[in-house]
Amino acid sequence: MTSGQDGTTTARPTSRDVARAAGVSQAAVSLVMGGKWPGRVSETTAERVRAAAERLGYRPNLAARNLRTGRTRTALLVVPALTNEFFAGVYTGAARVAAQHDFGVVLYPSPDGIGPARDPFPSARAALDGILASSMAADTLTNLRGDDTPPIPLVMLDSDPAGNPGATTVNLDLADGIRQIIDHLTAHGHRNFLHLASAVESWTFDVRARELAARTAPLPDTTVRTIHSALTVEDAVTATETALRTSGLTEPTAIVCDDDKLAAGAYKAVRRLGLRVPDDLSITGFDDLSLATAIEPELTTVRLPAEEVGAHGMRALLAVLDDREAETAPLPVELIVRGSTGPAAPRP
Amino acid sequence: MTSGQDGTTTARPTSRDVARAAGVSQAAVSLVMGGKWPGRVSETTAERVRAAAERLGYRPNLAARNLRTGRTRTALLVVPALTNEFFAGVYTGAARVAAQHDFGVVLYPSPDGIGPARDPFPSARAALDGILASSMAADTLTNLRGDDTPPIPLVMLDSDPAGNPGATTVNLDLADGIRQIIDHLTAHGHRNFLHLASAVESWTFDVRARELAARTAPLPDTTVRTIHSALTVEDAVTATETALRTSGLTEPTAIVCDDDKLAAGAYKAVRRLGLRVPDDLSITGFDDLSLATAIEPELTTVRLPAEEVGAHGMRALLAVLDDREAETAPLPVELIVRGSTGPAAPRP
């Protein structure tokens, strides 16, 4: 049923149909369409084949190609949340590099968010050449790979390098982001910090906590108190409000938040207590989402090179698939100072 | 190289390997794994096959299955923006229904956003059984389908029903959302509206404009002024600020925004002019993103049943693929009244 004796075809044309139309063999069509013709097929016949393919509207059958080659030229990008602009940027970067190498990228938002997920794949998952995973828990990644032999190549973006041996990693210099925040705040006289941390355990948040501790430890008369909140505005509000109530309202002079959403919650809590940002309390975020400039005052936060993360990750995956060594160096981040931070309020 | 003479296999086991291990034919394995065995294979042998498959870690080769059946059990969901929580919800709903039918959903964020896009597919696109498209311009959808024959089944979510003949549509009752907003505002005495509209032309925004006009036309002493802005906070700020400056600051008593992001911009513009929300100006949004409760005061807006949209869309697609008729009725939306709207300020 693929094609009749005459020219009229009803279903999608195959390479054989093209071959017939061009007066060559199917193999020749395959060579031309696959770009492997120089030296095997003359330029004139190649042109004839291309013309026939164009005329019939030929599109290679990917299932057949995949079956034959064993590769799909498709990578899976696993992200904890679709909504977060950081991950949107990662996708954009990865897709851009992928397209340059005739690769596709399929997105998979983990239903369980950033934490551990048990069966991360729907049963009818696509066949994949490799996995790119952003900010995922180590055991989720282990599940992602499954027990397939040989294991699917895995590149971890911004995840625990020790968590999945054999995988490649691309890391952001998150620690440096925290360093910049602390330097900025201490330069403005801040000594008492409230750390509004994520309740989700994950490497990306652990880094913040560790660096925060490491940077403040050597400073004299400096304290850090850490509280935890789910990654929603509402939860951040209540967590911050109760923390400020129990510690004396202005004991801390700055709230360092693990991400911008938490910072938005901190704003609301501070106002609910009748205090002002940044006059009474400075607040910092992390990620530089569009939310950071939607709230008032605009948020001092750390901008992450999201697209670069995705691009580097994809390049690393292509390198692995190609048996090359992936280059690995942490990507720099940048502190964006806006209106939410200022001099520390004098102690009452 | 698929398997040695002994038990040790190095590559992925095939159905033939399972057959050998279970002492049956490959066809029997296919029947059992495909769930078509009742009446063709006895329960005891079926169990033996399943055990062997489990033991060897057999996973059917999707490329081969796709090649054989001509179907991929995969749908593509095209969205204009990854970041928007509405589309994230649509994905969640679609993926949930898909999983129930052993279908997969692949996300494709259109690089050009909501407007027309020229070549929406990367060259190495996956093979697809159908397309679900959310809030896309009509000509983008035409391009999406390409000139393949037969055309890929297409379900449009929240797009112009007249734009793509032959496609199925699932629509939100956006007009009713606008009606609720206007009813709410007029009940509070508002008569002069500023409509902060999207600069992107699209059916979803046209509906708002049309309904706004239709609802306010019959009211006495009522005016609507429309201004346009790109869908970013920054652009909304400048557009609103200049509009208010040229029209007399409080001539309008309410700003009706096409979405929540624009509303966030309106907040900032209003404050920049020394006015208060909602005392001097009421502001409404559309979508009920998390941003709506992050800004202060919290935003009065219209909540859309995003997951339901995705779920209905997927069900419609499955119906089309099954040659059944898809049920079609607009999904209801709900006005969420928060702190950004109040009584109209008295005219100066």
Place this chain on the structure above:
DNA sequence: GCCCTGAAGTTTTACGTATAACGTCCCGGC
């Protein structure tokens, strides 16, 4: 004049699965 080489193709085979078409056996009805 012969062999070798390279260009320009073609023939053939394999990828792993789903399924149509074909046995074979056993049992029950008449």
Place this chain on the structure above:
DNA sequence: GCCGGGACGTTATACGTAAAACTTCAGGGC
């Protein structure tokens, strides 16, 4: 005692492509 027909399989084939192995021919070196 024979025949029909389920139950339980098996055998064979096709899906569309990529690529290894083969063929043919022309030209050139010696």
